[in-house]
């Protein structure tokens with residue numbers, strides 16, 4: 001049977017067919033759909049975990065019991081669980097262990113363009129790179145086999161254009177796997193230095209065996225056609241190579257670590273010249289050069305951004321670069337939705353001229369004009385520590401106009417330890433938790449505060465006030481961000497407080513809200529065209545002939561513009 | 572021969588649903604096909620692009636600059652923004668509609684004048700469609716999506732019945748008739 005699947009959906013199908021028993025993730029574009037699709041298979045126990053490290057450790061435990069496991073994340077998620085990942089390389093896999101990393105060349109929805117192939121080398125685990133949906137599915141099964149055969153986690157690396165491209169996939173049946181059950185193995189699983197020293201030798205031996213495997217791996221495939229040009233490539237770049245060099249000989253590396261250097265050498269010998277076509281870092285190229293194999297790669301192909309057939313053709317002089325059109329085209333940045341509960345908070349931060357250390361989520365858009373209300377955004381969970389550090393470094397100079405802003409899902413992800421730090425180290429930091437009752441940015445996933453699991457079961461909804469009080473924050477206040485006066489009053493009071501405080505701005509994401517409110521109208525007579533309402537950055541409001549106008553098909557009736565209007569012209 | 576179609580517009584306009592329908596029609600017509608788009612950030616009212624490619628054997632999921640046989644744009648400015656994708660002899664189909672980006676709505680920048688004329692300068696074949704007008708004439712403006720697919724269908728060689736079959740399957744039951752009408756109106760528009 002055939003199906004039309006994205007790379008992410010294909011990974012999920014692969015998990016099903018490979019007999020995966022347990023799967024977990026924290027959402028993150030472009031990896032989110034993997035667990036969403038896995039949740040549709042009742043044969044696999046699947047969870048949204050608070051963060052990538054909890055997801056990873058949960059899967060390690062299941063693997064201890066002999067279960068086959070899969071943990072998925074976006075590229076930066078691997079940073080969060082790197083500690084566990086490196087240790088599990090030494091400990092190995094009792095039940096097959098697949099770690100899926102979805103990298104994001106071009107940074108379509110990420111803060112960096114890190115190339116996670118380096119992680120395979122650093123942690124000494126094998127790396128598979130599918131080049132299509134079909135391979136994304138098939139490689140999960142191969143990863144499980146390799147994992148169990150060589151006693152190692154396997155890194156499966158997708159990129160945005162594999163994760164989010166759809167193609168036709170041949171489906172197979174599930175190969176059911178029953179976990180063997182728990183067997184104690186002190187020397188392997190307790191990596192005390194004495195044990196770890198032994199394990200490190202095991203890992204180095206394993207790498208040698210894996211290299212032999214990689215040299216003969218059937219998916220490290222040579223397509224021999226015309227040997228005047230030979231191209232070594234992997235992942236999505238293989239597809240661009242086929243378009244641009246239809247007659248060249250190609251060596252496609254499905255397993256690029258451990259690096260099959262002898263295979264590459266044999267291939268290179270046959271070809272007059274060798275090109276390396278890969279996105280982002282020169283991973284294959286450097287491995288070739290270490291082996292003394294001459295090749296041309298990043299001196300021609302861009303290192304920054306994603307590739308496409310035209311970019312590859314232009315890089316090798318096969319096509320002229322298209323001249324950019326000279327028209328001035330206004331940008332169309334993503335925006336906070338009409339009625340977004342984050343808007344009122346950022347409007348207030350802007351009004352109060354606060355310094356706001358920020359975090360990652362839809363609310364990062366509050367940093368864009370016209371709200372301009374975020375001063376930093378480093379990575380998930382950084383906001384609270386950043387504010388605390390600024391406060392300690394500059395003291396009273398900044399203390400009373402500083403706030404950390406963090407989303408509810410992000411707070412559960414990595415916001416709790418830094419809040420403990422504030423309390424423990426006698427901080428006075430003010431933290432604003434934007435509780436929109438969901439993980440909105442990545443498409444509305446459940447989290448520990450929503451009362452529902454990935455598999456759709458009801459569960460406890462962690463209460464943010466209880467959590468903060470439990471940590472030792474004495475001052476916690478809940479506000480409604482649709483009430484601008486209250487929002488302003490509480491925030492301006494709390495930033496001045498000489499103790500840690502948490503303000504929870506609580507309002508459901510407008511895209512999930514079932515409550516329908518009447519769209520507002522601007523009274524043309526009364527409107528003076530003062531443009532104050534435009535400072536909300538609401539997509540439903542625009543200026544036409546020097547008067548504000550509300551698009552009633554977009555307006556959700558949140559009333560913020562009415563509250564901002566000095567003439568009472570909106571209602 | 573591989574055919575490359577770029578569908579673009581503004582987040583919320585239903586671009587991804589349209590490209591899903593197109594992809595399914597390609598597949599049901601016996602072609603190999605790939606489609607690619609970006610989720611996440613782009614959906615919050617930003618620019619959206621979907622790449623669809625079909626043929627005997629499709630390798631790249633992405634269309635490169637200068638590689639699109641057809642650009643179907645749901646909004647004028649987005650057609651202008653993505654013009655570098657069009658192939659020399661390609662066809663640009665534009666829905667004659669303006670959605671103001673926030674920097675325009677808030678009065679910081681202006682929506683460019685004469686967008687259609689500017690597109691004309693770079694596209695050897697240009698089709699301008701009053702999609703909303705046609706959708707209104709069917710009695711349901713929510714059929715805009717399907718109207719534009721009807722226009723697209725006239726420019727590619729996929730069987731009319733295959734389109735209808737997928738549309739029937741994809742739209743809510745109660746709206747099958749009006750969507751069929753919308754598709755036909757788009758297909759027959761000048």
Ligand SMILES: Cc1ncc(C[n+]2csc(CCOP(=O)(O)OP(=O)(O)O)c2C)c(N)n1
Pocket residue numbers: 026027028029052074076077080360361362363380406407408409410411434436438439440441442
């Ligand atoms: C380590 C890491 N994991 C995942 C992501 C992807 N990601 C970015 S923001 C976000 C969720 C934000 O949810 P929340 O904090 O509730 O804010 P909202 O989008 O709902 O406003 C996720 C999952 C990331 N950027 N980094």
